[in-house]
Amino acid sequence: MSSVLPQTTPAPAPAATLLCVDDEPNILSALRRLFRARGYRVLTAESGAEGLQVLEQEAVDLVISDMRMPEMDGARFLAQVRARRPDVLRLLLTGYSDIQSILDAINCGEIYRYITKPWDDNDIVLVVRHALERRALEQEKLRLEALTQHQNEELKALNQGLEAKVEERTRQLRALHEAAVAANEKLKQNFLTTIKILSSIAEQRGSNLAGLARKIADLARQIAQQMKAEPKEVQDVFVAALLHDIGKIGFSDELLATPLTLLHGEALGLYRKHPQRAEELLMPLPDLRGSAAILRAQLERFDGNGFPQGLSGFAIPLGARILSLAVDYYNLQEGGMVQRHLRADEAKSLILDAAGKRYDPSVVAAFRQVLDGAGPDDPAGGLELLSGELVPGMVLARDLISRDGLMLLAADHVLDARLIQQVQDFESKSQNRLPIWVKRSAP
Structure with a gap:
């Protein structure tokens, strides 16, 4: 039978001593044979009084007592054992369905378990073994607590002279840490501000509406958070969304103003290269390489019919799968994809219809949850x-x-x-x- 205890748990000592008390000699003989064969030291007594005498003379780990005995029943005997030797484990052996007697033994003798006659050898051996294991664990716990208390007292005495120095050094380190955190936070804010400025500059050209990139970035971030993406991945997709059009920096005003469905030939080929151009512009900055990889794959499709590599499914970075949906949702409404400006519900319906084809179904599901909210x-x-x-x-x-x-x-x-x-x-x-x-x- 497997044990729920860790392998480092100390096993009960092989020479653990058991005291069996019963007024029937054949029961005592059976218990003696059963437990001696398993390495236990077994003492016996034919009455409660005799058992108490043995207990005064011998070091006993566990007592097994019959319930029905003349003069002193098992409940009274185990109550005496508890009073004299509270560290000794107590088991009750009963062949009667006498609930009140069992309750008396539990309440007065605080027994560990009761076992009914006739018993199953394997069951009673297992109960005894578990009881002794528990006792060993409790004793080890008490030993470790005492040792810990002693060591703590020693450490307290040693540390009294060092407390002032430690406190002073801690104050210095805390001040340095707070200064470093503040400086790092300022760098992050300046970095993100720079990205937003670049995004705003890119929006000054063509038919891009001011603030559109930020709306796309906010939606992409919400979808990523809905999908339980890692914080770094959420940040990368947010930055990529802010800069999703940076690869179009060299496009003519006419090309920028043309809806995607009207692009053909050389113009369409040039448009399909803007994700690679965006990646090239961002690659020199180590902090933006995650966003650069997302931008490179923003025109890939879940069904493999996208550009530039024809990636499909989960081979496309998650950030790119999120970004392509967020960009298309707003471009459908702003005329960036088709000549007509669609309503938000129309754009949403087209996105849902393209799940599994243009978009990752799990991203579509997260997108729908973000838009629907809790209403x-x-x-x-x-x-x-x-x-x-x-x-x-x-x-x-x-x-x-x-x-x-x-x-x-x-x-x-x-x-x-x-x-x-x-x-x-x-x-x-x-x-x-x-x-x-x-x-x-x-x-």
Whole structure:
């Protein structure tokens, strides 16, 4: 049987002494054979009075006493043991379903355990072993506490003459540390301020709106935080978002003002090179290399049809997967991607529809959670989810309807793993996202 105690726990001493008290000789003989065979020293007594005499003469670690004995029952005997030798462990052996007697033994004798007759050899041996292990641990704990107290007193005496010097040195170190922290914080703030200035300068050209890069950066940071990204990664994606257009610094005003869907030929080729140009501009600064790697991959697509390397899936840095979505969400609204300025809900819908194709589905899910916040998604109490967010046990809040008007599943249908897989397969084959609403109260 495996033990929950660490391997360094001291094992009970092989020569631990047990005192068995019972008015039946055959019971005593059985206990003597059982425990002697396992290396224990076994003493016996046929009455409580005799057991107390043995206890006065011998060093005993653990007592096993029968409950029903003439003159002095087990409860009274174990209470006497507790009063005379509180360090001795006490076990009660009973063949009767006498709850009151057992309670008396627990209350008066504070027994460790009670064991019913007939016992199982393995069980009683295990109980005794665990009891002795516990006793050894308690004794070791007391020894270590005493040793610790003694050592602490010695250290206190030694340190009395050093306290003043330590306190003075601590004050000096604290002052130096606070000065270093303040200087470092100022450097960080100046660095970030410089980045924001560069971002603002880049926004002075073309049709870029003042503050757009900051809005993109704030959204990217929120998505990264929603996805539990590391603080350094959150910072890198925030800086990359502020500088996402820095590679366009050499573009003509006409090219900057042209929506992406209208770019062709040489102009489109030049546009696709701006992430690499951004990386080249930032690479000389060691603190910006993480952001530079994000900028290089900002035009990559989750399905592998992006630029410049055609990376797909999780081969694309997380920061780049976040940045591409944040940039597109605002560019759709500001005319940077298509000629028409889309409403925020229209831009959101296009982003959701492109999950698994242009965008990482997990990033899309985090994006939706950031936009939706804690408010209700549906007056009826439903919550709109992506198919990849479904789990067995969820209940549909609305009928599941395809883009062609075909009802696939009725409202109140309980989803299981098979149905969820079918919904995901249907979306994959039709290349359309299904509007999936589930009940908030779903199990």
